[in-house]
Amino acid sequence: MEMTKDEMLELGFKFHGHRCPGMPLGLRVAWAAMEKLSVSRAKDGEVVALIETGDAHCAGCFGDGVQVASGCTLGKGNIKKTYYGKIAVTLVSRKDNKAVRAYVLPEFFAKMEQSPFMQQRNSGVQASQVSTDISQPSIDMVMSMPDSAFIGVSDVFDYEMESPVVQFKRVKCSKCGDMVIEKYAHVMDDEIVCQPCLETVHKL
Numbered sequence: 124m125e126m127t128k129d130e131m132l133e134l135g136f137k138f139h140g141h142r143c144p145g146m147p148l149g150l151r152v153a154w155a156a157m158e159k160l161s162v163s164r165a166k167d168g169e170v171v172a173l174i175e176t177g178d179a180h181c182a183g184c185f186g187d188g189v190q191v192a193s194g195c196t197l198g199k200g201n202i203k204k205t206y207y208g209k210i211a212v213t214l215v216s217r218k219d220n221k222a223v224r225a226y227v228l229p230e231f232f233a234k235m236e237q238s239p240f241m242q243q244r245n246s247g248v249q250a251s252q253v254s255t256d257i258s259q260p261s262i263d264m265v266m267s268m269p270d271s272a273f274i275g276v277s278d279v280f281d282y283e284m285e286s287p288v289v290q291f292k293r294v295k296c297s298k299c300g301d302m303v304i305e306k307y308a309h310v311m312d313d314e315i316v317c318q319p320c321l322e323t324v325h326k327l
C-alpha cells in the first residue's frame with residue numbers, strides 16, 4: 124500500500140469528493156510533520172493525529188488530507204478533532220511517545236483569501252462547482268510551495284498517550300436486540316442495554 128505523493132493527491136480528491144486546495148493543504152502539513160517525526164503512514168494505530176479543525180469552516184477539508192497522508196483515519200480511531208478552529212495537526216508516535224505539531228503560517232491565509240478560488244467560495248459557490256481553471260492554480264500552489272514558505276513545524280517533544288485495549292467482545296441489548304461492543308453497554312435493572320435505549324428510558 125505504499126503510494127507516491129501524486130497517488131496520494133489523486134486518492135485524496137477521490138476520497139474527499141471535490142478538487143480544492145484545502146485537502147492538499149492537509150497532505151502537505153501531514154507530510155512535513157511525518158518527516159520531522161520520522162514516521163511513515165500508519166498501517167495500524169501506531170501514529171495518532173490530533174487535528175485542530177472544527178466543523179463547517181473554511182479549509183476544514185484539511186482533515187481529509189491529513190487522513191490520506193498519515194493513515195490516521197476515523198475508522199481506525201487514531202484521529203481526533205480538538206475543535207480549536209485552527210489548521211494544524213499534532214502527530215503522535217505511540218512507539219516512542221514523541222510528537223510534533225505542524226501548522227499553516229498566517230501569511231498563507233492572507234495569500235489564499237486573495238485567490239479566485241476563495242473569492243468564489245466566499246460568494247457562496249460550492250467547492251465542487253468551482254471550475255477547474257479556477258481551482259487548479261490554488262491546488263498547484265499548495266502542492267509546489269516549499270514547506271518553509273507556509274508550514275511551521277515544532278521541535279519533537281515528549282507526548283505520552285494511553286494505549287487503548289482493543290475490545291472484541293460484544294453483548295446484546297435486552298431492549299432493541301442490537302449487538303454492542305461491551306465497553307459501550309450499560310446495565311439497567313440487571314439487564315444489558317445500549318446507550319440509545321438507556322437514554323430513551325431516562326426521557327420517559
Ligand SMILES: [Zn+2]
Pocket residue numbers: 139141142143144145146184250
Ligand atoms: Zn475540499
Ligand SMILES: [Zn+2]
Pocket residue numbers: 296297298299300301316317318319320
Ligand atoms: Zn438497545
